[in-house]
Amino acid sequence: MPVNFDEKLYFIQSAEDIKRFMRGMEPYPNLCPVCNFHISPHFILVHEKWISDHEKLEEVLCGCPRPECNSLFFAEYEHLGYQGDRPYYELIKLYPSAKFDENFAETIAELSPKFVTIYNQAKHAEKEGLDLICGVGYRKAIEFLVKDYAIKLNPSDEEDIKKKFLVPCIKEYIPSQNIVFLTERAAWLGNDETHYERKWQDKDVQDLKMLIDLTCKYIDMELTTEKYKLEMAEPRR
Ligand SMILES: [Zn+2]
Known part of the structure; x- marks a missing residue:
């Protein structure tokens, strides 16, 4: 009926x-x-x-x-x-909730458009109340971000960077210790979102997002600094 x-x-x-x-x-x-x-x-x-x-x-x-x-x-x-x-x-x-995309710095959007897309899909899932699966999306997003950054710094190693596991990959290819530190912690929390058992009971998706946010800021600072190093290498007379 x-x-x-x-x-x-x-x-x-x-x-x-x-x-x-x-x-x-x-x-x-x-x-x-x-x-x-x-x-x-x-x-x-x-x-x-x-x-x-x-x-x-x-x-x-x-x-x-x-x-x-x-x-x-x-x-x-x-x-x-x-x-x-x-x-x-x-x-x-x-x-329904409207889609509010997160705005990232231009350097980040240019470096890794896929990161921006994946991050915003995860964010939308989170807004829709899909709190048990959005963490997996955030974990995937940061992998694209830091690997794209590693490729930018080491263009000739692109294939190796794409294949490698996230943490060993960034340790090998990213010189900034803060970015390595933050990404490693994000990977730990990301694993908690994927696996059956949680190791970091006192941390959650909000912490994962905070680690991603800090990573973006460091990468933005590094890339912006590099830009000025290129544009203003020597004093003008
Ligand atoms: Zn309204």
Whole structure:
């Protein structure tokens, strides 16, 4: 039997309807996932979605009141139970979220366009709540970044750099000890994201992102310094 939505949709047309159909869902969402502004959304309808005989979600269709955005989005609530006759819910997520790409320094974007693409895919996965798999993406991103950097410094060893494992590769080809240090730590945390058992219980994806951010800054500093060394090697008379 196809789903009959007529029995599961509640249209919200007044403040009374909000009280009636959204009882127990307070506090209401105050953020638009599309534009990321704090807002007081318009509520349009509530859809009761049963996921088993005794478990249900409420999907609330909302509208962002900002004229620049005017997007529709969903607030999804899990029904947790009743206090007396009053239902109570937990707000689980707001979606869809807009893609906000991370902006990297020009030197980094030029050095490794693949790094930028992979990093932003991982970031988007993280924003969508895929927190168990985004770390693998971040780990892959830093490998592209530092290997592209190693190739830039050692163009004749490109094939060897591509083939080698990350950590031995950077130790051999990257002279900056800070970049080697940071990449090695990122690889350790990256392994935690890939393997069954976590070795660094007190570290997480945010630490991995911080290590990548620092690595970008060091590479940017090195490349920018090199540029000035080339452009301004000698004093002008
Ligand atoms: Zn908005």
